[in-house]
Amino acid sequence: MQPMFLICLRYCNNREEAEDVLQEGFMKVFDFIHQYNHKGPLEGWMRQIMIHCAFRKYRNNRLLHPVVDITTTEIVGTAHEEILSRLGTKELISMIQQLPPAYRMVFNLFVFEKMKHREIADLLGIAEGTSKSNLSAARYILQKAVTFSLQSSKINFK
Amino acid sequence: MDEQLHDIDDLFQNAVQRHSDLPTESVWEHLEKNLQKRNVTSITKQYKKWKWVAAVLFISFVSLSVYTLQLNWKYKKAVRQNHLKSALLNSRKNANTIDNSGPHSNPKAAISSITGEIVKQKNLIDSSKEHILPPDNKIADKIILIDETVILSPGIASIHKSKKKKLTTGLMNISSANDITGEKNKNNKALKMPAAVNTRKAMGKKLDTDPSGNETRAINNSKTGSDSSFTPGIDSRTPAYSSDNLVIKETKDLKASSIREPISSLTREPLVIPFSDLNPSSLINRLIAKNSIRLKTKSLHPQKFTAGIFYSEHIVSTNLEANRPDFREDNYLQIKNHEKNRISTIVGLMISRKISGNLGIATGISLATYITDITRKPLVARKDNNGKINYRISTSSGYAYYTVKTRLQPPLADSIQTLSSKSTIKYISVPIGLQYNFYVGRFGFTPAVLVYANFKSTAKITTIQSSEHTYSGNIEGLKSHYFDWNMGLGIGYYLNKKFSIGLIPSVRFALSNATEKNPVTAQRNSVGLAAGLNFSF
Secondary structure, eight states, X not given: OHHHHHHHHHHSSSHHHHHHHHHHHHHHHHHTGGGOOSSSOHHHHHHHHHHHHHHHHXXXXXXXXXOOOGGGOOOOOOOXXXXXXXXXXXXXXXXXXTSOHHHXXXXXXXXXXXXXXXXXXXXXXXXXXXXXXXXXXXXXXXXXXXXXXXXXXXXXXX | OHHHHHTHHHHHHHHHHHOOOOOOXXXXXXXXXXXXXHHHHHHHHHHHHHHHHHHHHHHHHHHHHHHHHHHHHXXXXXXXXXXXXXXXXXXXXXXXXXXXXXXSHHHHHXXXXXXXXHHHHHHHHHHOSTTOOOOOGGGGGSEEEOSSOEEEOTHHHHHHHHHTSSOOOOOOOOOOHHHHHHXXXXXXXXXXXXXXXXXXXXXXXXXXXXXXXXXXXXXXXXXXXXXXXXXXXXXXXXXXXXXXXXXXXXXXXXXXXXXXXXXXXXXXXXXXXXXXXXXXXXHHHHHHHHHHHHHHHTOSOOOSEEEEEEEEEEEEEEEEEEOOOOSGGGOHHHHHHTEEEOOEEEEEEEEEEEEETTEEEEEEEEEEEEEEEEOSOEEEEEEOTTSOEEEEEEOXXXXXXXXXXXXXXXXXXXXXXXXXXXXXXXXXXXXXXXXXOEEETTEEEEXXXXXXXXXXXXXXXXXXXXXXXXXXXXXXXXXXEEEEEEEEEEEEEESSSSEEEEEEEEEEEEXXXXXSSSSXXXXXXXXXXXXXXXXXX
């Protein structure tokens, strides 16, 4: 349960959305459990379902989130005195969640799912160059976010 | 920290691996509720198929019931006739049984039974307005039984010839032999039977009689042994028979005017039939058969050709299956969830012709309109058949491309959101099939099975992106034609011999897919009700 929820957290904007995706994912697991062929670990199969559900959520919502031009990203500083000494995992995940959806998807697929740009491009229906570009932009934003977090500020893209 | 930032990927991988978090309890509650709801929904879906089966069975049941009613109506008289026949046979048995012990009483009982049934039959037919025999009290007096001898009066035929020259039958009243021989019958004055001795030899032969008809002979009934006196006034050519050989006499070539004459004066050349060949029940059969002919000729309905116009509304259900989803938006469940069929309308002209008995062949032409509402969904930019990138909408009926004029050519996989869409498909259909017609009173029932060949006429999708932007495109991926079959029961009410109005509940099932080269295959089924006006000629 916990690993699945982490996946959802990574792919979603916030905790509530992650819970929705988790719920939808488990519904699919129960509905299609008969299709599990026991060839691989059950966790891997469930993981794929969760990612698929997150994709669906992304497709439905992505039009509402314009791609952010990183040169114009406005970083609003937020005081986090404690994060200056140590970056918590929660804060880092929150940074991922605050990425623009397209960047977040590419970053997650590339970093955590170990997919190649070609596969990501096929999966998302985008060009391979776009995938690379998105990944690069995601990394840049995250670097900035971590830096600013360490400098007692919080990134906000909204 | 700065070093970690050089490998931001590892930093986040490590962070995620170390992170632990659990969803709230509400997730499990919602999950449990949804699972229960899904179970209910899946059960409902399972029974959805049975709804169709139930509809088919219901129509079959109604058809069968109406058919049975029609048969009962049609053969009502035959059934009554069978009852009559069995009653007569029983009476005859009783007569034969008692005959051995007592004279005259048993034949009288048998004949009385016949008389009663015939009069019943006459009353029944008289009571029907549509199948009326002209009321004629005189008919009842035209069968006279003289001492176990039945004489059919010629007056019956001449009565009807003189009226409308249509019906040459009549219903007759039978008097028993004792009524005539023992007492004077009012309608058959002075009817007396001459004596007959050797009945089998004498059968069919004329007896020697006095030309003046005044000669009197004694009647010798060989079985009963009773004697009767010969009374003046009876036709001298009338033969006499024993109870073993009851004879029916029929006269011919009589004029209408002869009705008023005494029956004795009308009898000329009698047709002699042995009782063994024509028992009393056969007599009834013949009378009823003649009346049946009369009934058929007066029927309201039977016409060879029928043409009718109709308007029909159908509730449409589309069965979707994944075929070849090229893109992510082609998922058939997603397509299905976004669509809702409106009630379809069908207008048309049907022509039918009787080919054998009640069986007929039907054909015609109709125009069917199917409209499907599509809720808000994204349109994704894809390459169209010409290699240009346009926004594509996928539906159960097919797909269409829109060129959005306010934008430059969109990038591949770009998408826009729509407010709503509507697909409109029109088919020109040519049905052909068999139907069975039967009638109950003024009502006509026509169960029919038809196969429809549906030819695409118009197919387009209109999409509203905003209040200012509406796009329309032709549907691709739709077959130019498909087949389905229809089963229905036409219920018509005949206003007169030419016109009838009717209702036709029916179900239509697809025989082939309506789509091809489409992400989903669609089979269109429907159940509906038609109303129409028919003209028979």
